[in-house]
Amino acid sequence: MAQAEWWQGGVIYQIYPRSFMDLNGDGIGDLAGIAARLDHLVALGVDAIWISPIFPSPMADFGYDISDYCAIDPMFGTIADFDALLAAAHGRGLRVLLDLVPGHTSDKHPWFRDSRSGRDAARRDWYVWRDPAPDGGPPNNWLSEFGGPAWTFDAPSGQYYLNIFLPEQPALNWRNPEVAEAIAGVMRFWFDRGVDGFRVDAFENLVMDAAFRNNPPNPEWTPPLGPARSLLGQHTKHQPELVAIAQAMRRVAAEYAPERLLIGEAYGEPEEVVRYYGPALDGFQQPFNFQLIGLDWTPAAVAEVINEYEAALPPGAWPNWVLGNHDRGRIASRVGPAQARVAMVLLLTLRGTPTIYQGDELGMENVPIPPDRVRDPWEINVPGHGLGRDPVRTPLAWEEGPGAGFTTGTPWLPIDTRPEVCVARQAGDPASMVAFTRRLLALRRAESALALGAVEVLHAGGGVLAYVRQAPDGGPRLAITLNFTGREQPLPEGLVGELVLSSRNANPDAGAPLAPDEARILRLRG
Ligand code: GLC
């Protein structure tokens, strides 16, 4: 690979803006707060930030219900604050990615207000409207991801509109070219301001079966999965039209020099997700790869996913990896705090662009939310399934003390104020998770084997996963060895080399057995 793009060797850090840093004391993070804390990200050593939605929104789904795509919600600041943040980030060598939510607007968006004003409205066909079924009920059996039917009845016009998420998030009609053109305009608005790319929200749900056929039942469904999983997404997810939509979005990104980055959010099987690279790698540069996010934490399961995903990648496509985001349980809670470093080493040493979710560099865990403080509409609509996302969205703790340096007011969600999970304490402690993550990111930057090299799984068993990264120019080979257990494990045979990094706060002998929960990187001889 002669000329790597910045995002190939680079590392992305996801900011959930409500919970990053609150500068004006209203308990909710803001853009000025992000700008004030960029040094943390520079010290960490990431290349780009992706900021979850900051646009005007009634906040029914915390910003994923947008009422104006080309402005900033006053809660987060002003467009001047945004420009200042962008300049400050660029000044420190950090790229900035925004969240593009093309699948739905807020029901308060002027487009939808017009659309629902009557069957003859100019923008009626910008959303998905259908007549009721003969019995007056919803047009088909499609379900909302957040509970209940995916259809909301509009009495004045006698039709239903589609909402794949909340009724406050009416689905845009991507079969209408005017919608595609309007969203392209949104992309250009932010690209013209200097934004480096977008993460594209809920892409697998963007377009639906043209014949509106019922979804079939999911034979593997059990109640704990939640009602939305009781049907398969056959006619609502991963429809073939999506590839052309990814290509059209990429053409907009390619109008700019340097070309802007598009990361598509789509949950699915590897063969479904890799389609969005486009047949000639002319779709998203990075369709998110979530294969690790709900996986059994065993060497065999992880090895299988690595091999399966690498095999599914189209020739020349660049992979990416994710272990957490604002929708899924914290990795340190999923695998246990002792394994958090093993997980971070995995994320940052696999072949491909990693995205770190804010707080994972501190080993943040899911924070229990008392019933009277639940905010996530998913938990409110479908209680008791553990679907609520508040526990993973709690504010970052910057300092010790009640507001944790996050806010001088009352935080919108409870903060984990244990001193050991705050940035100040960890930054001053070379044995901390944050210090370890910094060392790992520095190593990734220094070693082309880690940033850009090939990968080969060597060993998965006995509680240990081992793989080798080989630098592109035939240069050094690094072996990554991960002990997934709390017991000492022998190093896989044949791994002879010198110690590069250990997750323990002591330097083990390169050939010594792996200590409990240890991740160790070796430079192989020869
Ligand atoms: C994506 C977002 C999630 C949001 C949903 C609807 O999955 O990550 O937070 O609720 O789309 O926009």
Ligand code: CA
């Ligand atoms: Ca604020």
